[in-house]
Amino acid sequence: MKQLGMTIDLNRCIGCKTCIVACRNYHELVDPSEAMPNQMPYYLRIESHRTGTYPHIAVDTWVVPCQQCPEPKCMVSCPEGAISKDPETGIVFVDKDTCTGCDAIPGTLAIEKWKTSPCKVECPAHINVQGYVALAAKGKYQEALQLIKEENPLPAICGRVCQHPCESVCKRDEIDEPVAINSIKRFVADLDLNADTRYMPEIRDKKEDKVAIVGSGPAGLTCAYYLAQEGYQVTIFEKVPVLGGMLTTGIPSYRLPRDVVEAEIQVIRDMGVTVKTGVEVGKDITIAQLRQEGYKAFFIAIGTQEGKRLGIEGENLDGVYRGLDYLRQVNLGEPVTLGKRVAVIGGGNVAVDAARTARRLGASWVGMACLESRETMPAQDLEVREAAEEGILINALTQPVRFSGENGRMKAIEYTKIHPTEPDEYGRWSTQPIPGSEFTVEVDAVITALGQEADWCCLTPECACTLNEWGTMNVDPLTLQSDDPDIFAGGDAIRGPGTVIEAIADGKQAAISIDRYIRGLDLRQGRDKEWIAVTEPQKEKYDPAKRAQMPRLEPEVRLKSFDEVQQGFTEEMAVQEAQRCLSCGSACIQACPYGVIQFDAEEGKSHKCDLCFDHSHRGGLPVCAEVCLTDAIAFGEVELLRQSAADQGYAVVDILSKESILYVK
Numbered sequence: 165m166k167q168l169g170m171t172i173d174l175n176r177c178i179g180c181k182t183c184i185v186a187c188r189n190y191h192e193l194v195d196p197s198e199a200m201p202n203q204m205p206y207y208l209r210i211e212s213h214r215t216g217t218y219p220h221i222a223v224d225t226w227v228v229p230c231q232q233c234p235e236p237k238c239m240v241s242c243p244e245g246a247i248s249k250d251p252e253t254g255i256v257f258v259d260k261d262t263c264t265g266c267d268a269i270p271g272t273l274a275i276e277k278w279k280t281s282p283c284k285v286e287c288p289a290h291i292n293v294q295g296y297v298a299l300a301a302k303g304k305y306q307e308a309l310q311l312i313k314e315e316n317p318l319p320a321i322c323g324r325v326c327q328h329p330c331e332s333v334c335k336r337d338e339i340d341e342p343v344a345i346n347s348i349k350r351f352v353a354d355l356d357l358n359a360d361t362r363y364m365p366e367i368r369d370k371k372e373d374k375v376a377i378v379g380s381g382p383a384g385l386t387c388a389y390y391l392a393q394e395g396y397q398v399t400i401f402e403k404v405p406v407l408g409g410m411l412t413t414g415i416p417s418y419r420l421p422r423d424v425v426e427a428e429i430q431v432i433r434d435m436g437v438t439v440k441t442g443v444e445v446g447k448d449i450t451i452a453q454l455r456q457e458g459y460k461a462f463f464i465a466i467g468t469q470e471g472k473r474l475g476i477e478g479e480n481l482d483g484v485y486r487g488l489d490y491l492r493q494v495n496l497g498e499p500v501t502l503g504k505r506v507a508v509i510g511g512g513n514v515a516v517d518a519a520r521t522a523r524r525l526g527a528s529w530v531g532m533a534c535l536e537s538r539e540t541m542p543a544q545d546l547e548v549r550e551a552a553e554e555g556i557l558i559n560a561l562t563q564p565v566r567f568s569g570e571n572g573r574m575k576a577i578e579y580t581k582i583h584p585t586e587p588d589e590y591g592r593w594s595t596q597p598i599p600g601s602e603f604t605v606e607v608d609a610v611i612t613a614l615g616q617e618a619d620w621c622c623l624t625p626e627c628a629c630t631l632n633e634w635g636t637m638n639v640d641p642l643t644l645q646s647d648d649p650d651i652f653a654g655g656d657a658i659r660g661p662g663t664v665i666e667a668i669a670d671g672k673q674a675a676i677s678i679d680r681y682i683r684g685l686d687l688r689q690g691r692d693k694e695w696i697a698v699t700e701p702q703k704e705k706y707d708p709a710k711r712a713q714m715p716r717l718e719p720e721v722r723l724k725s726f727d728e729v730q731q732g733f734t735e736e737m738a739v740q741e742a743q744r745c746l747s748c749g750s751a752c753i754q755a756c757p758y759g760v761i762q763f764d765a766e767e768g769k770s771h772k773c774d775l776c777f778d779h780s781h782r783g784g785l786p787v788c789a790e791v792c793l794t795d796a797i798a799f800g801e802v803e804l805l806r807q808s809a810a811d812q813g814y815a816v817v818d819i820l821s822k823e824s825i826l827y828v829k
Contacts (some may be wrong), residue, residue: 166252166253166254167232167253167254167801167803168232168236168253168254168255168775168799168800168801168802169231169232169254169775169786169799169801169802169805170229170786170789170797170798170799171663171805171806171807171809172229172796172798172799173796173798174796176794176795177796178379178793178794178796180793181371181786182791182792182793183787183789183791183792183797184788186787186788186790186791187773187787187788188429189230190776190779190787191771191785193453201228203294203555204304207622210768214409215565226360227243229646229760229762229773229775229788230256230359230758230760230772230773230774230775230827231758231760232254232255232256232775233256233757233827236252236315236506237247237292237311237755237756237757238256238435238752238755238756238761238772239256240295240307240310240311240314240755241292241295241296241299241311241751241752241754241755242263242295242752243266243295243301243302243304243751243801244262244263244264244363244749245262246258246259246262246263246264247259247263247570247752248333248622250777253668253775253777253781253797254802255774255775255777256768256772256774257692257774258752258761258769258771258772258774259488259776260767260769260771263538263769263770263771264366264768264769265277265750265763265764265767265768265769265770266294266298266747266749266750266770267705267746267747270449273809274683275697276699276700276701276748276749276765277537277698277749277750277753277763277765278749278750278753278762279696279697279698279699279749280695280696280698280749280754281294281637281697281698281747281749282330282333282334282335282471282696282697282698282747282748283330283333283334283345283748284330284332284695284749284754285695285696285697286329286330286332286333286435286697287329287330287665288663288665288666288668289315289316289665289668289669289672290315290317290669290695290784291311291312291314291315291316291330292311292314292751292754292755293330293345294745294747294748294749294751294753294754295308295311295621295751295755296308296309296311296312296348296349296352297343297348297742297745298742298745298747298751300348300351300352300738300739301739301742301745303307303739305352307748308352309352309353309355309356309363310363311755312349312352312353313363313365314755315669315671316386316665316668316670316673317385317386317389317390317428317431317432317668318382318385318428318664318668319349319350319352319353319428319429319430320350320353320356320357320387320424321382321411321424321428321664322346322349322353322427322452322664322665322668323346323347323349323351323353323354324348324419324420324424324728324730325411325415325419325420325664326346326349326663326664326665327519327544327663328345329347329665330345330346330347331343331344331346333697334702335698335703335746335748336706336745336746338703339703339706339708339746340708340709340710340711341710341711341713342711342732343711343742343744343745344711344712344741346668347712347732347733347737347738347741348733348738348741348742349731350424350732350733351732351733351735351737351738352738354732355771356362357423357424357427357429362363362427362431363387363429363431364434364435365393365435366393367392367393367435367436368393368394369395370395370464371394371395371396371397371672371680372397372472373396373397373460374396374397374398374399374458374459374460375391375396375397375398375455375459375460375461375462375463375678375682376399376401376445376451376454376459376461376462376463377398377399377400377401377462377463378401378445378463378464378465378466378622379400379401379402379409379463379464379465379466379467379657380400380407380408380409380429380439380441380465380656381408381409381410381411381465381467381655381656381667382409382410382411382655382664382667382668382671383406383463383465383467383654383655383656383657383667383670383671383674384400384409384463384465384655384671385400385408385428385429385432385669385671386667386670386671386672386675387463387465387654387671387672387675387678388400388432388437388666388671389431389432389435389671389675390675390676391436391673391675391678391679392432392435392436392437392660392669392819393435394675394679396678396682397436397438398436398437398438398681399438399440399444399459400437400439400440401437401440401443401444401449402439402440402442403441403442403443403444403445403610404438404441404442404492404496405441405442405496406441406496407439407441408425408429409465409467409469409607410467410469411425411664412425412495412497413469413488413491413495413496414469414488414491414492414514414517415491415495415517416491416494416495416520416521416524416726417495417726417728418519418520418524418722418725418726418727418729419728419729419730421728432561436583439594444621444622445622446620446621446622447621447623450624450626450628450778451622451623451624451651452624452626452699455650459738460648460650460681460682461650461651461652461678461681461682462638462651462652463545463653463654463671463674463675463678464622464623464646464651464653464656464657465653465657465667465671465674466614466618466619466620466622466657466668467490467618467653467655467657467667468489468617468618468656468661469488469490469616469617469618469619470616470617470619471487471612471614471615472614472615472616472617473486473612474564474612474614475508476565476566476567477566477567478566478567478568478569478759479567479572479612479713481567481569481573481574482569482572482573482574482609482731483501483502483503483569483573483574483608483609483614484567484574484609484610484612484613485500485609486519486607486612486613487508487510487514487515487518487611487612487613488514488613488616491514491517491518491521492519494521494525500525501609502525502526502527502608503520503607503608503609504526504527504528504529504573504608505527505528505529505530505606505607505608505609506519506522506527506529506531506607506609506610507520507530507531507532507533507577507607507609507610507611508522508531508532508533508610508611508612508613509532509533509534509537509540509558509564509604509610509611509612509614510534510612510613510614510698511532511541511823512537512541512542512543512613512661513542513543513544513547514613514616515532515543515611515613516532516543516544516547516548516551517536517547517820518611518770519532519551519556520550520551520556520609521549521555522609522611523554523555523556523722523723523727524722524725529557530555530556530557531556531557531559531605532551532556532557532558532559533559533562533563533564533579533587534558534559534560534561534562535562535563535582535595536560536561537560537561537584538558538560540614541558541560542722545586546802550719550729553719554719554722554723555719555731559579559697560582561581561582561583562579562581562582562612563579563580563582563597564578564579565578565579565580565596565602566578567610574607574608574609574610575606575607576604576605576606576607577604577605577607577610578603578604579602579603579605580597580598580601580602580603580606581598581601582595582596582597582598583596583597583598583780596802601764615661616634616656616660616661618635618636618656618657620635621826626645627648627651628647628648629646629647629648629651630646630647631651631659632820633726634660635652635660636656636657636658636659636660637657637658638729639652639653639654639658640687642673642687642691642692643673643677643686643688643691644658644670644674645677645681645687646672649681650676650681652674652677652681653674654667654670654671654673655667655670655671657659658670673691676691679712698748698749701746701747701748702746703746706746707804709744711741711744712733712737712738712741713811714731714732714733715730715731715732715733716729716730716731717729717731742774750763750770750789752770752772753770756772760772760773773786775799784800785799
């Protein structure tokens with residue numbers, strides 16, 4: 165198949181906008197007798213570059229048409245199947261008869277449709293949530309999965325442990341309740357767990373360049389996935405015997421079954437990523453040695469897997485466990501002796517996981533104590549509710565004072581109640597005990613979960629990387645590049661204890677940066693995007709409908725094993741829940757990496773440049789190329805255009821993707 169496209173010589177373009185006028189008139193986008201402000205819909209976008217990317221070019225504007233992508237994200241994201249690609253020319257079309265404008269009411273919401281749905285804005289990975297939910301509503305599960313994996317290679321994992329900030333801003337809440345986005349994602353992703361039908365992304369041209377990833381948690385796995393997709397030779401170094409980081413060693417299997425983690429990791433293995441477990445970078449091998457072996461770049465994704473100490477009397481008694489060490493032992497099948505009465509110190513997810521795990525290991529009484537109030541505990545609300553259902557006592561606004569023991573073994577904890585307070589700007593608590601509120605609880609074991617930190621032994625003296633006062637690595641927040649140009653970092657290693665989806669987002673961004681670094685491109689160009697959320701979606705045509713509730717095992721059943729508690733949506737539940745989405749923005753507009761798809765409020769439909777197919781396929785030129793006063797616009801087969809540009813000494817301009825076909829000398 166030949167791939168038709170267009171190039172624009174930025175040295176010839178004088179910014180006269182003749183192409184824009186011709187384009188609008190030919191496609192009858194506007195009344196030619198009226199003024200044409202930039203707010204009107206058009207296929208060719210105009211941007212200033214005097215103070216932008218190309219200040220050395222002495223013209224005011226340049227134009228960006230649709231790139232006719234070889235793998236169009238807009239086509240995948242459209243729930244109506246209104247976007248298709250011509251098999252002979254590669255030109256991408258929008259069928260106006262099929263396009264619904266994502267349920268737009270004609271004549272309204274033009275500005276809102278050009279914005280991004282709040283769920284995508286709030287998601288750290290900026291997944292096209294609206295797009296995959298709409299596809300699921302149509303029963304297009306494979307297409308929905310492919311769209312998710314554009315930004316998140318671990319959807320089945322995320323569908324279980326993501327804190328789903330997307331749902332917190334869902335506009336459906338203004339009618340009844342937010343859409344159960346995470347549960348829909350899990351349903352779609354679980355259909356992909358079968359090894360025989362599993363989606364595998366296309367691997368682009370194989371490269372000889374080698375990249376090392378230190379740590380196999382969600383950030384490291386994600387970075388490996390996207391670099392492997394680009395054809396790089398990727399090796400993951402993991403110091404423990406199993407892959408997954410906290411996904412495997414920190415999160416209990418009743419929340420995240422091991423076979424789910426392994427299934428999504430297997431895809432990454434099948435993409436050609438090399439895995440070396442039981443290898444600790446900094447001890448068994450150093451970054452300097454890896455450089456000598458030819459590795460061009462490094463991604464540090466070691467997480468925060470070291471528990472912090474409380475610093476109180478009795479902390480060294482037998483029977484006192486640090487939360488992460490304890491969960492790691494349990495998850496790796498190592499024996500742990502707790503006894504019947506167990507105390508847990510902390511109010512985060514690790515503390516709740518530790519408490520619920522203790523119940524499953526046979527503890528008849530488990531009590532949690534945390535500095536926060538019940539309403540401000542950092543653990544997810546659902547996890548706290550499920551812990552209470554399982555008989556776990558939660559003492560909020562409670563501080564441990566000392567541990568006491570007998571014959572070196574844990575015996576009791578002395579607590580005091582504290583006044584409600586807030587942590588300072590550095591996250592440190594200044595507690596104020598309530599006089600006379602002291603009380604003692606006899607226990608057989610105590611698990612402390614009051615914070616995590618990273619083990620930085622991987623940074624040997626030859627590394628120029630630096631750490632900040634929080635003990636996390638200093639990196640550029642946009643590119644994730646450290647003080648060492650070939651070292652990048654992400655996830656908890658730069659954030660402190662965070663969420664899985666934040667780590668996934670960092671892994672994707674690090675892969676983009678590493679790819680650009682190895683190819684000698686600008687790491688920052690085109691990436692500092694401002695996300696503007698839809699604020700006024702249509703709501704009038706939607707009737708209230710109850711949010712689907714996740715089926716769960718009953719509490720008395722849960723405690724008998726580590727079987728998964730949340731059972732997942734049925735197909736009927738997933739489809740009905742997906743149909744509750746308000747389609748705040750346009751799925752294709754949100755999917756387009758170039759931002760060139762437009763929304764026509766008059767018709768309530770989206771449209772884009774199709775290189776004037778009805779005109780050019782008969783031997784003519786796109787109208788913009790026909791009228792260009794300086795012959796700045798060239799049309800033809802993409803490879804021939806690229807070769808012609810190269811012959812003239814032009815270089816590819818990397819706007820948002822290395823596939824861009826704009827050139828400049």
